[in-house]
Amino acid sequence: MEVVQIQRRLVDYTKSLFMEGFLDGQFLQLQQLQDESNPDFVVEVVSLFFDDSEKLLNELTIALDQPNVDFKKVDGHVHQLKGSSSSIGAQRVKNVCIAFRNFCEVQNIEGCLTCLQQVKQEYYLVKNKLETLFRLEQQIVASGGSIPMIEMGF
């Protein structure tokens, strides 16, 4: 496939992620911080986010599986997940975290369990999408092309 075609695909794909709310402006901020001296910045930060999130999701699963749920602990984990997802622009994940925290505050176990399921879903979705995005970028770079800058008018 021609480089131009892959570039086109990347631009369209990225735009769709924004349109569908998977990513928000913060992701563009990260892309702006990437340059020749730091060509892998976004991938690096997002990888940290993946590692961090998976750990948190595990801990959340365990914490909510206890006979006596420690809601403060659960809230702490969700707070962290909310923070990191917000920092990379993973909007849908962040939004579920907001709802999740509300359930923690009122100690609603059913609400928390539902949110846990939702946040896992959203996390794996955005992970998948971002990995696809990075793969497209890799293809472009491997073909000698440059990664197009996305311009979004919000």
Add this chain to the structure above:
Amino acid sequence: MAVNGAVTWLRRAEEIDGYDLSASDSEEVHVLAVDDSLVDRKVIERLLKITSCKVTAVDSGRRALQFLGLDEKKEANGFDGLKVDLIITDYCMPGMTGYELLKKVKESSAFREIPVVIMSSENVIARIDRCLEEGAEDFIVKPVKLSDVKRIIDYMTTDFREGEERRRGINKRKLRDDGDGDGDRSLSSSPPSTLSSSSTAPCSTSTSPLDSPTRRLKMTSFEEHIFADKK
């Protein structure tokens, strides 16, 4: 932004190694960044380096104090090569919160002059006021953007030349992002009891209704960056 040539932080020639502690280049702003989140540390570090600052990033208030030489367990010796020009810290951290770190810094005769900026995901007026009253220079609502960091470094460096008054003016203006220029500061912070539990437990405040207007405004200022020159 046109700044006097004496301010060398505008140059972006070399990649600055934030962990190079041997050279104390007084022309570069040395920032101590404190955040327990690895993701956020990486981002803030990059934001600061792009703004031509030297960065030391630590993951807790305790480590920040150790770095400054304020930790009780260590003697406060002369860290000449490690002069810190600015501290940027997250508010919500396990163990010592950013607020507690702020207090410790401001209580110390050696370091109280160092400006401290607080970052928080919660845009709560009471929290902001509390921090400002304790001597924080500014308050950034997360997620942190390049424009936030640039603004801080900008007025920090002009402040060295122009003094406190101007900084206070900019401070108020920037905090009132929603255009409400009038300082409602006579409204004293809500009773500390709502926030005092933050020392051991994670911060648990509900999101403020102010989140939406702030968010919208942040997007507006971000638009400028998309269309501006990358460098």
